[in-house]
Amino acid sequence: MSAVKQMLGGNIRQYGIVGALFAIVLIFQFLTDGKLLLPNNVASLIQQNAYVMILAAGMVIVIIAGHIDLSVGSIVGFIGGVVAIMMQHWGWPWWLAILAGLALGAVVGTWQGFWVAYVGVPAFIVTLAGWLAFRGLAILLVGVTVSIGTQPQFVAISNGSIANFLGYIDNRDVVTLVIGALVIALMVFSQLRSRRIMQSHGLAVEPAVAVWARLAVLTVLVAFFAWTLAGSRGGTPIVLIIVGIVIVTYSFVTRRTVFGRNVYAMGGNLQGAMLSGVDTKKMNFFIFVNIGFLASIAAVVTTSKAGAAVGSAGNLYELDAIAACFIGGTSVSGGIGRISGVMVGALIMGVLNIGLSILQVDPAWQQVLKGLVLLLAVAFDLNAKRRAGTR
Amino acid sequence: MSYTTTPYSAQPSAPHAETILEMRSITKTFPGVIALQDVNLAVRKGEIHAICGENGAGKSTLMKVLSGVYPHGTYDGSIVFEGSPVQFRNIRDSEHHGIVIIHQELALSPYLSIAENLFLGNERSSRGVIDWNKTNAEATKLLAQVGLKDSPETRIYDIGVGKQQLVEIAKALSKDVKLLILDEPTAALNDEDSAHLLGLIETLRQRGITSIIISHKLAEIIRIADRTTVIRDGRTIKTLDMKADAVTEEVLIRSMVGREMGSRFPTRTPNIGSEVLRVEDWTVHHPIQQDRKVVDNASITVRRGEVVGLAGLMGAGRTEFAMSVFGRAYGTRITGRVIKDGKDVTPHSVGAAIDVGIAYATEDRKRYGLNLLTDIKRNIASASLKKVSKYGVVDGGAEAKVAERYRTEMNIKAPNVDVVTGNLSGGNQQKVVLSKWIYTDADVLILDEPTRGIDVGAKYEIYTIINDLASAGKAIIMISSELPELLGMCDRIYAISEGRVTGEVLREDANEETLMRYMTMENDTDQEVAR
Secondary structure, three states, rough: OOOHHHHHHHHHEEEHHHHHHHHHHHHHHHHOOHHHHHHHHHHHHHHHHHHHHHHHHHHHHHOOOOOOOOOOOHHHHHHHHHHHHHHHHHOHHHHHHHHHHHHHHHHHHHHHHHHHHOOOOOOOHHHHHHHHHHHHHHHHHHEEEEEEEOOOOHHHHHHHHHOOOOOOEOOOEEEHHHHHHHHHHHHHHHHHHHHHHHOOOOOOOOOOOOOOOOHHHHHHHHHHHHHHHHHHOOOOEHHHHHHHHHHHHHHHHHHEEEEHHHHHHHHHHHHHHHHEEEEEOHHHHHHHHHHHHHHHHHHHHHHHOOEEEEEOOOOHOOOOOOOOHHHHOOOOOOOOOOHHHHHHHHHHHHHHHHHHHHHOOOHHHHHHHHHHHHHHHHHHHHHHHHHHHHO | OOOOOOOOOOOOOOOOOEEEEEEEEEEEOOOOOEEEEEEEEEEEEOOOEEEEEEOOOHHHHHHHHHOOOOOOOOOEEEEOOEEEEOOOOOOOHHHOOOOOEEEOOOOOOOOOOOHHOOOOOOEEEEEOEHHHHHHHHHHHHHHOOOOOHHHOOEEHOOOOHHHHHHHHHHHHOOOOHHHHHHHOOOOOOOOOHHHHHHHHHHHHHHHOOEEEEEEEHHHHHHHHHHHEEEEEEEEEEEEEEEEOOOOOHHHHHHHHHHHOOOOOOOOOOOOOOEEEEEEEEEEEEEEOOOOOEEEEEEEEEEEOOOOOEEEOOOOOOHHHHHHHOOOOOOOOOEEEEEEEEOEOOOOOOOOHHHHEEEEEEEEHHHHOOOOOOEEEHHHHHHHOHHHHHEOOOOOOOHHHHHHHHHHHOOOOOOOOOOOEEOOOOOHHHHHHHHHHOOOOOOEEEEEEOOOOOOEEEEEEHHHOOOOOOOOOOEEEEOOOOOOHHHHHHHEEEEEOOOOEEEEEHHHHHHHHHHHHHHOOOOOOOOOOOEE
C-alpha cells in the first residue's frame, strides 16, 4: 500500500517536472504568438542548448556522487581554443583536431580526478582551481579570438543539418521523419522488452495499460517533435544526433552499469559503499575523467557554433549545467538524480532562453527570471520530498 | 570516567494518588496507517513511569504527541497536565509547561561549549549581549546537580556520549522541568554510564521530578520504574505496578509481544567442522593517534558451522578488530596475518576481503550498512554486483529475482523489493543487511551487534537466521554488548579488553561473571590468556 504510493510519488515528481516544462512551453507559445514552436526556432533551441545537455550528463553523475564541478565552463574555453589552434595554426584536419580535443578532455579530467580521488582535496576546491586555471590558459592560448575559416565541416557540427538524401514530402524533410519513426520504434521495443524480461523472471510488472499509455504519450511527443523539425530550414541538426547519443549512453550508464550503480551507492551512503567493497577512489577518479571528456565534446560543439574560439567561451556554462541538474530533481546532497529529469531541466532552461529572446527581453532580466525558476524548482522539489517523507 | 552525585536532602516521595499527566484516548493516524489508537496513559506525580513495546508499537509517536512535535489538532483525544487540559502547538509550548523531552539522537551542538549548549535558545544575556560570568556560574551549578565535573567551557565534541546525556538532563533542569521524557537514554551508553544515568533519574525522583522513560532494556525498567505501560500495535495493553505485581522480564516480554516466548534464543545442535579462518598476531593502530594500539596482538580462530562471540566493553576494540580484518576498513599500521582455509589471504581492501569470502555486517546499519535512499533490491545486490552483472552491465531482472528470493526467505516485511530501505523498520533493515552479506557467498560472516535497536520478536528471527547460517556450514563471528545474547547463541566466546584477547570460554563454561572478569582485565595486571 505505502509502496504503491511511494512509486506513484516518485513518478509524480518526475511528471511534475515534465508538467512544468509543458506549462512553460505553453506560456511562451502564447506570449510569442506561436513563434516558439516554429520549426526553425525548435531547431535553434537544440543547437543553442546542446552544450547544456552534454555538460549536464556529466554533471549529474558528479552531483549524485556527492561532488560538484565548477570548472567545466573554463575547460570548454580551454579545449575549444586548443582545437581551433590545431586546425588554424597547425593545419590539422578537423577530425584529427576533434579526436585530440576529446583526448585532451580526458587528460584534464585525469588531472582533476587525481586531486579529488587520490589526494583527497574536496572537488569544490579542485574545480574552483580548475575554473581559474583553465580560463587563464584559454585566454593565454586564444588571445581574443581564433576564427575557423578553413574547415567548414567543423563549423557544420553545430550549425548544419543531416544531408537530405531522401527528398521531401509536403515540404517536410524525410530523413528527419525516418529518424523520428526509428526513435519511436526503439522506444516501444525497449519498453516492451524490459517488461517481458521482468515477467520471465516472475516479477511483478506495471499493468499493461500504464505501459501503453506512457508509450502513446511519448510517441505523440516524438512524432510532433520530428514533424516540426522536418519543417525547419535544414531538418535534423547534426548536434541533435550527438546529444541523442550522449543521452542514450548516459541513461544506460547510470541505470544499467555497475559504474552507475556505484555512483548512486556512494552518493547515498559513502561509508556504506566503501564497506560494500566499492573502490571509491577509483570511482571518484573516473567520475572526473568522464566529465572532462564530456566537457571536451561541449567544447567542440561550442567552438563550432561560434565558428571561432574565444577566450571567454564557455563562461558560466558550469552554472547552466548545475542548474539543469537541480531543476531536474537531482538531490543537492547526492544519491538521487536521473538523466531524463536533468534533460528536462536543461530543456526548461533552454525554452526560457529562447522564449525570452524571441520576446526581446533584456538579458539582465532573463538572468533574473532564470534565477527565480531555479529557486522555485528546488523549493518545489524539497517540499514534495518533505510531504512524501511525513511519517 | 568517574562521577560523583551531589546528595540531596531526601524529600518524602509524593503521595501516590495525585496524577500529573493524563493522556485520554489518543488516536493519531498517518496517511494509510493508524499509529496510535485510543491510547490512554496516566502518570503519577513523582514516579518513574516506563513505556515499553516493540519497535513501531507507537511509543515515540505518543511522546511526540505529548511534547507538541505533533501539534494539537493533528490527533484525536485530550491531554490533561497538572489538572488542566492543555493544547500544545509546538515544543516551546510544552516546555513552557515544564515537559521536556530528550531524544534518542542527542540535540547538542558539537562545537559549542557545555554552557553554551545548556542555555541555547535561552541565553543568559542582557540586551542581546551574553553575560559569560552568569552563564558559566549557572552552568556549573546545573552540572553539579547531574554529577558532571567537567568545566562548563568544555566543547561537547570533547566529551563522551554518556556525559552528553547528562548535559541534556542539566539542560532540562535549567528549564524547570516537571515531567522529563527520556527516549532510549541508555541505548548508546556503556554499563557504567548507564548505571550513573539511572541513578541520576532516581535522584530526580526524590526531588519530585516525574520521569517517563522509554527503553528496550527490560532489566533497566525493572530496576528503576515504579509503573510500566505496555503498548502494542498502537494500543495500550496494560499498566503494571512493578513492585505490587512483582513484574519480571518474562512478564514484560509476554505483554509486549502478546505471546509466550518459549525461549529468547532458538536452539541449534552444533555441527562444527574444520577451521575456516585464523587471525594471527593482529595489531592495529588508531587512524589519527597513530601511536595508540587499538588492537594488540590478538589471535582468534573460527571453524565451519561455529558461532564465535566477541565480548568486550565499549571501546575494547571489538569493532575495530573486525573492521580492520575486513580489508583494513579501519586503522593504520596494521600487522598480522589472516589465514583462510590454510592460506594467507590477508586482505588489503574491502573488495579483496569480499573476494576471499569474508563479510562484515556493521553495528550501525543506517550509517554504514545501507543506502537508505534506494530500494531493497539494489541494497541486497550492492556488495555482489559482479554476480548480477556481465561486462559491467547490471542485469536488473536477475537482481530483482535474487532480492525477491531473500524477501521471502528472510521474511522481510515489505510488499515488494522496490520499497526504499529508509522506510523499513529496524528489524527489516537488518534483514536486508544480512541478505546483502549472505548473497556475497561469504564463508565467514562477522556480525557486529546484529540485534541492536531491534524489537524482541525480530531479534528471535535474526537469531534463527544466524543459526541457519551456522547449520549450513558458515562460520559466524558475532559481536554483541548483550552478554545474555552471546551466552545464548555462541559455541565459544572470546573476551576482549583494551584491544587484547583476554580470555576464551567454551559454551558450557561460560557465564556472565566469568566473561565480565576477562572483559575487565587490565593491561598491567593479568597477562595470562585463559583457556
